[in-house]
Amino acid sequence: MSSFSEDDAFEAAAAPANRPSLSQMAMGARPTPYLDGLNPAQREAVETLDGPVLMLAGAGTGKTKALTCRIAHLLNTGRARPDEILAVTFTNKAAREMKDRVAGLMGQSVDGVRWLGTFHAICVKQLRRHAELVGLKSNFTILDTDDQIRLLKQLIRAADMDEKRWPARQLAGLIDGWKNKALTPAKLGAADEMAFNDKGKTLYAQYQQRLKDLNACDFGDLLLHMVTIFQNHPDLLEQYQRWYKYILVDEYQDTNVSQYLWLRLLAQGHRNICCVGDDDQSIYGWRGAEVGNILRFEKDFPGAKVVRLEQNYRSTPHILAAASSVISANAGRLGKELWTAEQDGELVRLIGHWDGEEEARWVGEEIEAMHSGTRSRLRKFSLDEQAILVRASHQMRAFEDRFLTIGLPYRVIGGPRFYERLEIRDAMAYFRVVISPEDDLAFERIINVPKRGVGDKAMADIQITARTNGVSLKEGARIAVQDGLLKGKAKTGVAQLIDQLDRWSSLCVQQIRVDGVADEDAVIERDEEPAEISHVELAEMILDESGYTTMWQNDKNPDSPGRLENLKELVKALEAFDNLGGFLEHVSLIMDNSSEEQGEMVTIMTLHGAKGLEFPVVFLPGWEEGLFPSQRSMDESGQKGLEEERRLAYVGITRAEELCTISFAGNRRVYGQWQSQLPSRFIDELPPEHVDVLTPPGLYGGGYGAASSGGFDSGAASGMSTGFEDRVSKADGYNSPGWKRLQSRSQRSGAATNVRSGSGSMTIDAKASAVFTVGDRVFHKKFGYGQVMELDGDKLTIDFDHSGEKKLVASFVVPADKASDVPF
DNA sequence: AACTTCTTACTTTTT
DNA sequence: GTAAGAAGTT
Numbered sequence: 001m002s003s004f005s006e007d008d009a010f011e012a013a014a015a016p017a018n019r020p021s022l023s024q025m026a027m028g029a030r031p032t033p034y035l036d037g038l039n040p041a042q043r044e045a046v047e048t049l050d051g052p053v054l055m056l057a058g059a060g061t062g063k064t065k066a067l068t069c070r071i072a073h074l075l076n077t078g079r080a081r082p083d084e085i086l087a088v089t090f091t092n093k094a095a096r097e098m099k100d101r102v103a104g105l106m107g108q109s110v111d112g113v114r115w116l117g118t119f120h121a122i123c124v125k126q127l128r129r130h131a132e133l134v135g136l137k138s139n140f141t142i143l144d145t146d147d148q149i150r151l152l153k154q155l156i157r158a159a160d161m162d163e164k165r166w167p168a169r170q171l172a173g174l175i176d177g178w179k180n181k182a183l184t185p186a187k188l189g190a191a192d193e194m195a196f197n198d199k200g201k202t203l204y205a206q207y208q209q210r211l212k213d214l215n216a217c218d219f220g221d222l223l224l225h226m227v228t229i230f231q232n233h234p235d236l237l238e239q240y241q242r243w244y245k246y247i248l249v250d251e252y253q254d255t256n257v258s259q260y261l262w263l264r265l266l267a268q269g270h271r272n273i274c275c276v277g278d279d280d281q282s283i284y285g286w287r288g289a290e291v292g293n294i295l296r297f298e299k300d301f302p303g304a305k306v307v308r309l310e311q312n313y314r315s316t317p318h319i320l321a322a323a324s325s326v327i328s329a330n331a332g333r334l335g336k337e338l339w340t341a342e343q344d345g346e347l348v349r350l351i352g353h354w355d356g357e358e359e360a361r362w363v364g365e366e367i368e369a370m371h372s373g374t375r376s377r378l379r380k381f382s383l384d385e386q387a388i389l390v391r392a393s394h395q396m397r398a399f400e401d402r403f404l405t406i407g408l409p410y411r412v413i414g415g416p417r418f419y420e421r422l423e424i425r426d427a428m429a430y431f432r433v434v435i436s437p438e439d440d441l442a443f444e445r446i447i448n449v450p451k452r453g454v455g456d457k458a459m460a461d462i463q464i465t466a467r468t469n470g471v472s473l474k475e476g477a478r479i480a481v482q483d484g485l486l487k488g489k490a491k492t493g494v495a496q497l498i499d500q501l502d503r504w505s506s507l508c509v510q511q512i513r514v515d516g517v518a519d520e521d522a523v524i525e526r527d528e529e530p531a532e533i534s535h536v537e538l539a540e541m542i543l544d545e546s547g548y549t550t551m552w553q554n555d556k557n558p559d560s561p562g563r564l565e566n567l568k569e570l571v572k573a574l575e576a577f578d579n580l581g582g583f584l585e586h587v588s589l590i591m592d593n594s595s596e597e598q599g600e601m602v603t604i605m606t607l608h609g610a611k612g613l614e615f616p617v618v619f620l621p622g623w624e625e626g627l628f629p630s631q632r633s634m635d636e637s638g639q640k641g642l643e644e645e646r647r648l649a650y651v652g653i654t655r656a657e658e659l660c661t662i663s664f665a666g667n668r669r670v671y672g673q674w675q676s677q678l679p680s681r682f683i684d685e686l687p688p689e690h691v692d693v694l695t696p697p698g699l700y701g702g703g704y705g706a707a708s709s710g711g712f713d714s715g716a717a718s719g720m721s722t723g724f725e726d727r728v729s730k731a732d733g734y735n736s737p738g739w740k741r742l743q744s745r746s747q748r749s750g751a752a753t754n755v756r757s758g759s760g761s762m763t764i765d766a767k768a769s770a771v772f773t774v775g776d777r778v779f780h781k782k783f784g785y786g787q788v789m790e791l792d793g794d795k796l797t798i799d800f801d802h803s804g805e806k807k808l809v810a811s812f813v814v815p816a817d818k819a820s821d822v823p824f
Numbered sequence: 825a826a827c828t829t830c831t832t833a834c835t836t837t838t839t
Numbered sequence: 840g841t842a843a844g845a846a847g848t849t
Contacts, residue, residue, distance in 0.1 A: 091838065120839045142839090164832095164845080219839050254838095287837065392835050394841095414837080448825095455825045489825080589839065608836050630835055648836085671834070672840040828848070834841095 030076050034069050034105045042066040045274075045307040046073050049246070052267075052301030053274040054294070058338045059323070059654035060314030060614065063276050067248060068098055070274060071113070072105040074246050082112030086244040086266065088119050090251050092589075094612070095121070098250070115244065119259050121589050123222040126240075133233060134225045141216045141432070142588040146425060147441045148172050148218050155206050159199055171196055175204055179220025180256040180288030182227055184208075214440065223258040230265045241269025252277030252297075256288035264300065273301065279334045280327050281651050283608060285637070285644050295334060312338045312654075314614050316345025318690040319660050323653040325687040330643045338654075346378070347692035348653070348660045350683065355667040355782075356395075356622075360402035363388060363619050366661065367408060367602055370617055378659070383409060383600040387615040389607050389652050391628040395621065396604050403602070413605040419587055423552065423563040424570055428587065430542050431580050434504040438472040447477070450551035452497060453489025461485045462494075474501065497546070504542055507533055508580060535579045539571050607652045618656035623649075623664040624677035649682045662686070666812050667782055674782045676808035678795070772796060777816035780808075785816055 035043060042062055045055045046069045057063030071087060074080045089095045095117045103110045115122055124142070131138045143151070152168040152175075174195055178188065185205040193201035211217055217225060230237040247267050249255070252275035255263070267273040275297060282291040298304045312320055320338045327333070353359040366375075373380035388399055396412055403410045418424060426449055432442035447462075448454040454462075465485060466476025480486050481495045533541075543549050549567065552560045577583040603615065622628055629645035637644070653660055664679045772778065776788040778798060786800035798813065799805045 118839065144839090222839080284837080286835080394835085417838095451826080453825065457825085606836065632835060644836095669840080826849085828846105830844100830846075832842100832844085834843105 032073065032076060034072050038062075038066070038069065039311055041307055041309050041311065042069070044305075045309065046070045048305050048307070049074060049077070049079055050272055052271055052297070052304035054252075054297045054301075054304050054306045055274060055276040055309065056306065056334055056336055057276055057278055057309040058312060058336050059278065059281065059651070060312045061309035061338070062311075062313055063278075063309060064097065064101065064250075066309065067250060067274075067276055068101040068105060070248065071098070071102045071116075075106065075110075080245045082110060083114050084243060084245040085113055085115060085248070086122070086246070087113065087116040087248040088122060088250065088263070089116075090118060090254055092118055092121070094118075094250055118589075119262075120219060120222050123226045123262070124589060126226050127217075127222060127229075130226075130229050130233075130236065133229045133236075135212050136217065136225075137215050139215070141214070141436070141439065142222070143211070143216050143218045143441070144420075144425075144588070145172070147216075150441060150444065151210055152203070152207060155203055155210065159203065161197060161199065166197055166199075171200075171203060174200060175207060176218075176220055177288060178204065179218075179224050180258055182224055182258040182261050184224070184228065216441075220258070223256075223262055227258055227261045227265065230262070237265055238269070240266055245270050245272060247273040249273070249275045250277075253279050253282035253291055253294045254284045254289045255293050256290060257293075260290065260293045267301075271301065278336070280330070280336065280647055281611060283611065283644060283648050283651060285640065286633075295332070308336055310336055310338055312340045314657050315340065315654060315660075316342055316658060318345050318347045319653060319656050321690040322348040322660065322686050323650050325690070326646060326653065326682055326685045327650040329685050330646055346659050347690055348662065348686065349692045349694055350686065351661065351663045351694040352679065353663060353665045356398045356665045356669065357402070359621050359663055359665045360398040363399065363621060363661075363663070364402050364406055364408055366619070367617075368406075370659075381617050381658075383602045385615060386617040386619070387603040387605065387610065387613075387655070388619045388621065389605060389610045389655060391607055391622055391630060391648070393606055395627075399604055399621075409599060409601040410604055411601040413603060414609040418566065418569070421563070421566055423566055426548065427539075427543060427567060427570055428584065430546060430548065431539065431584060433474065433501055434508055434538075434542060435581050435584065437474050437501065437505060440466075440473040443473045443477075446546075447473075447494065447497065450547045452493025454494060455490070458486055458490040458494075474498065500542075500545055504538065507538055507541075508535075535577070535583075536571060536574050539574055539580065543567060543571075607648050610655050611651050614655055614657055616656075616658045618652070618660050620649075620652045620660065620662045621664070622668075623662050623680035623683055624668065625680055627668070627670075627677065628680055629682070646682060646685075666809060674803075676780075676783070676806050676812065678807065678809065772810060772813075772815070778813040779816050779819035780813045785819075786813075 035046065038046060039062075042065065045053065045066045049070075055063065055066060057066070067087075071085060074085060075082060087098065089098060099110060099113070099116055102113065102116075110116075115125075117125075127134075127136075127140075128138050131140055149168045149172055152171050153163065156163055156166055156168055156171065174192075178192065183189075183192070185201055185208060188201050188204070196203065211221070230240070244266055247263065247270075249263060254277070263273065263275075275294070277294045279291055279294050282289060282294070285291065298306065315323075317340055320340055324338060351362065353362060367383070367386050369375045370378065370381040370386060371383055388396075390396055390399075393414065400410065400412065402408075419428070426446060429442040429445040432439045433446065436442075444459075447459070462473060462477045462480050462485075464476075465480045465483070466473045469476060469479060471479070477486075477494050478498050481491055481498065484491075486494055549564065552563050552567070555563075574580070574583055577586065625631075628649070629642055633641035633645050635641075653662075662683065664677065664683065666677055668675055668677050772788050772791065774788050774791060777785060778788060778796075779785050780798070780800065783798075783800040783803040783806065786798040786803075786806075788796050789799050789805065790797035792807075794810050795807055796810050796813065797805060797807045
């Protein structure tokens with residue numbers, strides 16, 4: 001086992017001697033031009049180098065700038081050598097950006113900052129060094145979710161449980177959750193032990209044992225193992241504590257318990273830890289993030305300096321005001337108020353639509369109008385400058401459909417990532433078995449892909465053979481073939497596969513790196529002795545000879561050509577690596593979306609995916625109760641869930657630089673069933689004076705109180721102006737001037753946005769109660785005829801003859817005798 | 825063993 | 840409404 005200091009000595013010696021190190025260059029007085037562009041708060045965050053610092057950085061306040069300047073400053077002042085800085089991010093993208101920007105500031109590449117990376121990448125690096133302390137070998141493999149599920153399925157089956165009642169997915173979720181909380185099987189609480197049909201703890205323990213047997217770990221283990229190691233080996237921990245003089249953490253509000261413990265252990269030495277985050281942007285609670293970590297920072301690190309970055313450089317005042325107003329409804333915030341030096345800007349726009357398709361149509365027209373510059377007062381916006389941010393990915397389809405028909409180019413971000421695609425994982429599984437013949441999970445994945453006549457029976461036989469002989473699945477299969485256990489198609493198929501695998505492996509042997517620890521930072525250009533066959537050729541050979549390529553060529557699914565394309569891309573990606581092994585190591589951690597798009601396109605993505613991004617024009621559709629805030633979130637996590645949804649709304653609004661448009665639909669098809677939708681309560685939390693309402697009031701409820709109860713009655717009805725009444729055009733259902741104007745507005749896209757003088761003076765609740773009384777027969781375009789059961793402000797509870805009871809906004813129905821008047 | 829029909833359940837997602 | 844997974848059929 002290599003001790004830490006030996007490693008360091010080795011690495012220090014191996015450092016190129018012909019180039020002055022950053023710290024050498026940093027000796028003596030150096031100019032600090034990078035400090036000049038900072039505002040006072042940023043500067044304080046950058047210059048407070050010693051002791052714990054919490055940087056509360058609101059959206060768009062230049063947090064990455066401050067973070068990267070801080071690193072540059074640490075190096076520049078000679079406080080730390082590049083490798084004495086530990087800088088952690090959540091995503092590879094963020095890590096890359098930080099590296100690039102520090103390099104930009106320093107005017108040179110910063111390869112020396114070896115400990116800048118994601119939590120997982122850094123933990124892998126550490127764990128490879130100390131794997132034996134948790135019973136693993138240094139070359140352990142990292143399982144992805146798919147492998148994980150397959151393994152758990154086997155365990156559940158072995159435990160004789162009903163796979164339907166006790167799905168492996170659910171168990172995987174539980175185990176992930178425990179690992180996020182740094183709970184090993186031994187540390188599980190009583191309730192958790194009994195989870196999953198009383199088998200929670202047992203199965204978890206079995207799973208961990210299986211992982212150890214396979215010399216593998218999952219993503220959660222990377223963190224958890226390191227925490228365990230540090231907790232059990234104080235001497236080792238101390239070395240690391242001494243080593244990392246300065247620690248920086250990005251997106252601290254997203255850390256889970258394991259990550260928190262890991263950080264806290266490492267920071268106990270020098271206590272120079274700088275955590276950057278925004279409690280208002282904590283949107284990953286559902287995957288174990290603990291907002292509590294950031295809320296507790298000052299207690300964890302007494303004497304911590306708290307710096308607030310509140311000057312926003314991204315959005316207009318109206319956008320900021322809307323975001324602030326929404327988020328202020330949350331309790332227990334650390335408190336921050338964004339402000340901007342900007343004066344001008346558009347109001348946040350709010351519009352309601354009849355249904356989801358209408359919403360998509362309108363957004364499409366708006367995007368085209370923005371693009372062609374026909375929107376008066378506003379500049380032209382390229383498609384790249386516009387984005388649609390949805391709560392859930394299924395909302396994307398309506399927009400895709402619409403954009404396809406009108407020929408508006410778009411890009412969807414957040415689909416299945418390249419390396420998560422079926423064909424890529426299959427190919428990778430082939431590579432894995434070739435490199436490590438004992439990789440049972442990979443072997444299992446490919447043994448019958450393409451079809452080799454291996455079914456449940458044959459597979460079970462192979463499993464048993466392997467187990468009784470105590471060998472890998474591949475060897476078990478070999479024995480099963482020799483012993484005549486397999487018959488017919490399966491026999492020939494498996495025999496051929498094994499021969500092929502053996503041959504590929506032998507071709508691969510000379511390529512396996514001897515140093516074992518493949519460093520992802522290793523220079524990729526390093527020339528190796530050209531093997532008889534390059535790893536790229538080998539990969540092509542594997543895919544061709546195995547029949548895998550042929551399988552997709554013969555497949556007549558419309559997506560097969562795409563899959564073949566992806567396989568070609570995979571082979572191309574290989575070229576950047578020395579060998580297959582190095583490539584696999586890289587891929588297991590870096591699940592990047594390697595898509596080089598061309599041309600201008602509108603971006604469609606989820607709110608989660610948009611965190612950290614910004615767009616001049618942002619559309620936020622689907623602000624409806626149940627969809628956003630998501631019903632499930634509220635059901636599962638109650639008030640906490642609602643607040644996280646609200647933070648998501650905050651994230652969404654603050655993505656917009658110049659124009660933010662929120663919309664909702666009154667009707668939406670959910671799981672194939674038409675449902676009437678109520679406007680989101682978040683809409684009521686928007687500040688009226690900063691909102692431009694493009695909607696006839698009936699569509700959203702006229703003012704406050706769409707869903708948050710009472711607000712409407714006590715506000716509008718009692719004569720207390722909520723602000724929206726004056727701004728909106730008055731309408732009374734389908735035939736109202738307001739509704740007509742909305743329709744025509746979207747047809748002539750050049751119409752000015754802020755012409756909305758009221759034509760009537762009655763508010764819609766007055767109208768609703770004036771027009772409808774309990775017992776009235778009404779007609780609704782989608783639900784047909786029904787009877788009014790209850791009145792609630794502008795909303796009616798209606799018992800529909802065919803669709804049952806529903807609560808909806810009054811303007812969606814007309815008296816039954818006016819049914820024929822309903823347009824379209 | 826492979827193909828077909830039926831049931832069921834359904835956020836958000838990085839590593 | 841759809842996609843995945845399980846049961847049922849060839």
